[in-house]
Amino acid sequence: MAVRPPDLVYALDERPPPGRLAFLGLQYAILLSVYLILVVIVAREAGAPDSQSAALVSLGLVAAAIATAVQAWRGRFFGSGYLAPPVYSAIYFGPALLAARAGGLPAVAGMTIFAAVIEIVLSRFIERLRVVFQPTIAGLTVLVVGLQLGLVGIGHALDTRGESLPAFHWHVATALLTLAACIGLSIWARGVVKLTSTLLGLVFGVIVATIGGLIGPATLATVGGAPWLALPDPGILSYAFDPALVPAFLAAAVAATVRTIGVVTTCQRINDADWKRPDMENVSRGVTGDGLGCLAAGLLGVPGMSSAPSMVGVSSATGATSRVIAFATSAILLLFAFTPKISAAIIALPLEVAGAVLVFTASFMVVGGIQIIASRPIDLRGGVAISIALFVGLLTRVRPDYFERLPEFLQIFTGEMLTASLSVAILLTLAFRIGIRRSDTLRWEAGGGSQEGFSAFLAAKAEAWKLDADVVSRATRAVAEVATRLEEGHYVREPVVIDASYDSLRLDVTLRYRGRPLHVALADRGQEQAHEEASAVAGLASFLHGAVADHTGLTTHGEKVTLRLGFDT
DSSP: OOOOTTOSSSSOOOOOOOOHHHHHHHHHHHHOOOOOOHHHHHHHHOOOOHHHHHHHHHHHHHHHHHHHHHHHHSSSSSSOSSOOOOOOOOOHHHHHHHHHHHHHHHHHHHHHHHHHHHHHHHGGGGGGGGTTTSOOOOOOOHHHHHHHHHHHHHHHTTGGGHHHHHHHHHHHHHHHHHHHHHHHHHOOOOOHHHHHHHHHOOOOOOHHHHHHHHSHHHHHHHHHHHHHOOOOOOGGOOOOOOOOGHHHHHHHHHHHHHHHHHHHHHHHTTTTTTTSSSSSSHHHHHHHHHHHHHHHHHHHHOOEEEEHHHHHHHHHHTBBBHHHHHHHHHHHHHHTTTTTHHHHHHHTTTTHHHHHHHHHHHHHHHHHHHHTEEEEEEEHHHHHHHHHHHHHHHHHHHHHHTTTTTTTHHHHHHHHHHHHHHHHHHHHHHHTTTTEEEEEEEETTTTOHHHHHHHHHHHHHHHHTTTTTTHHHHHHHHHHHHHHHHTTTTTTOEEEEEEEOSSSSSEEEEEEEOOOOOOOOOOOOOOOOTTTTTTHHHHHHHHHHHHOOSSEEEEETEEEEEEEEEEEE
């Protein structure tokens, strides 16, 4: 059972007073609404008029309300039961732009539904797919998504199509000042201000844009003329499925799964003072909930959503992690959805401001991706796999004409940067696993300095096998404990054979001896946290590392005893 952390103001199942509950819900609703910029950009890419874009924003708010409540729900099959509101994610942004260009908003909706189904299916197989969810591939995914988002953001912030306009210097100044505000607040501010630097930077950018005339009387009149109350219009909804877009949305679903694993794991840790290791059933329900939220987005015609590390960071900083806040947030989002004036204000946001915010958000994703990749030592195989995958992904942007000459069945995997990078990374990682397991054997006798001998043996192998220092430490402590108990209890009748083997995913240590069986207790460990994207980074690292002895096994055959210890890396 979870132990309440003493630093929390409102813990997981506690209900804040009505006034504070409303304020906290409003805070999350406003922060989440910032990401509706992505919905507007996708709608414009599809050629939708402002009236249709406004309807999509309203429907997007409804979808966000549903997704937030679903993730906070503590169900048998879905919902992590944590305050982990999803946002319109950069993960689905690139594929949504492709779909908007290829088939308009119907393709965006239909393919988002497809991605949601894939994520729900993946949630059932998380443990079995660790070869795909290992740090190199997970980090590469986050890194490439960040690069994609950053390129789109720069394109909007510094759009050269307007450089002949008299006010072009204000366009550039607005973008740069918005970005500077976001960066400055994230570096020098503290507490909630630091974690809400994106929102505050956006507000500052709007003020600069208004002073520079980028938000003129006509725009203000449009926002002012929008009604205060109206129902969202579902009449604009239609759906289409394009097989050519399947790889892009499949890659996005994998990326969303990886990100949700990290976010839910982080939620577990900040809500349990005695946290030791991830609850994989809860993680699976969290990924299912994330997929259902994405499904709601697709059914309502908007791009996909994914769990937001920044939102979890805010809850950790404020000490308010009560899941009741999620339901208050959902109610306020629904209220926003029925207020067209809010949709009109979001649509009126200058692209210079939106682009700068996207660049700022992308920078955290790039840093987060690098941190995930570096969360454990990289051997030659992993380094080659992620390097070539990144080169191929970048090549799709630098020389798209090259890929147009490839056979059609290959072009479906190279039409989008994330798809190309992830496909190459997975293929190379699987290919490089051929012959990857390395092993060695050590023999020791009871009373013969077994602990020091195994420690020196494993230390020598750590450098050659690129073992993580934490894994070496855990394995050494576990074997030392076993050796001590074997010696003190006189369990052993002849020298013990220790086999160590490593396949980049797990270090297996097997002790074989003649004597009586020994039952080993598990000892676990925790992990730390760091910045806005760090919630996902730290949570994912926790998921990928495990505990002191992640797997144990004991078999006997007469006097022959085999004790197995497994350590996930």
